[in-house]
Amino acid sequence: MPHRTVRRLRVLRGRLGLTDRLTYADAVAALTERGRFGISMGLERVARLMAELDHPDRGMRGALVGGTNGKGSVVAMTRSVLVAAGVTVGTMPKPHLVSYRERVAVDGEPISTHDFAAAVERVLPAVDRVTRVVGPPTEFEALTAAAITELARRDVDLAIVEVGLGGRLDATNVLDLGVAAITNVQKDHEAILGDTLRAIGGEKAAIIKPGNAAIAGASGQGLTPIRRRCRELGIALRRAGPRQPYRAVLRDQGWDGIVVDAVTPARELRDLHVGLLGAHQAENVAV
Known part of the structure; x- marks a missing residue:
């Protein structure tokens, strides 16, 4: 039964006369226990989560940043430039170094433990409903849904989001932010993404959506599928x-x-x- 740890903690707090709201520790437990489902690529679960949550992703603008290396640096630099210009920027950094709440940040500052717990609490009922229909969302999928709902609640001007793994089937690819950037294409996670640069580049190129502004720092064989994707969509590629x-x-x-x-x-x-x-x-x- 999902979230047994959270439910046990709530029962104990109820007996002690304490608040029934999810604590930060509960929220982290609810997410990390989903780590037992491992890596399960695909967009169906996270897309259903967005639907259950009334599509908080719609209307969000910004950039989705993929690539083998440099994603975090590109996100950090882009955020810094925009914040200096007075733009409110939401990010979903990974991995966290000290606290799980680092995974949702506004203007470079992690959200509070209270807001993190509230964001997770908002998505848990949707996680349970989706589990009954298409199977359990992974830890990263549930976290992505919580982060999107929190950034939407705060109505950030722009969201600059780092892709988790690959692109085509990564949970973040549920987002269409208007800009897609691919830093480079090198061999990584070959068992999942493929064992050639063309195959890996194809997985990463899938974050480019119709009407997007597309940027790529890739070259050679890894660039070929990115160019093809842009041609198919009729959009210019900025090199x-x-x-x-x-x-x-x-x-x-x-x-x-x-x-x-x-x-x-x-x-x-x-x-x-x-x-x-x-x-x-x-x-x-x-x-």
């Missing part, structure tokens, strides 16, 4: 990286980050300091 229309030229690097010149078809921004370590971050700046 990022060395010798591409959108590029960042590394000028200096140190313990406090890197300095780059960022070049776009419209303008050039010189001597930008980026507080992330490693020369490879220039490629993420371009995206």
Whole structure:
């Protein structure tokens, strides 16, 4: 029976005359116990969760960021630029380092334990209903649903969301945010995504949806399915990286980050300091 731990805690608190609202510890337990279902790729469960929750995903705008490496850096840089411009930005960082509540953040700050518990509590009845119809949502699917409902409740201006694994069948792909970015395509999770760059690129290209603005830092065979996806949808692909229309030229690097010149078809921004370590971050700046 789902959420037995949560129900036992509620019964105990009731006997003690305490509040029946879900605590942060309860919320974490409700999510992590779903980890026993492992990785189960597919969009049916999370799509049904969105329907049960009255589609909090609809109307959300922003960017879905996929790729093998650099997703977190691209999300962090994009968030910082937007927040500096006065835009309220919701993100779903992964993995968390200290507290589970880090997985839902607004303007770079994790939501409170109270708000995290409330977000999980909102989705648990939907999780139970979906379980009875198509099987149990995974931990990541339930967390994704909770994060989406919380960002929708807060009415953030933009959501910049990092894809979990692959793209086509990842829970975050239920979102159509208007912009799809793919940092790069390299071999990873081959048992799930395929053992060639073309196959892996195809999985990642699936986050691009009709009418999206599409950006890719990929090259070679991994780029081929991304180009094909854009052609099929009739949308332009913006290329990022060395010798591409959108590029960042590394000028200096140190313990406090890197300095780059960022070049776009419209303008050039010189001597930008980026507080992330490693020369490879220039490629993420371009995206």
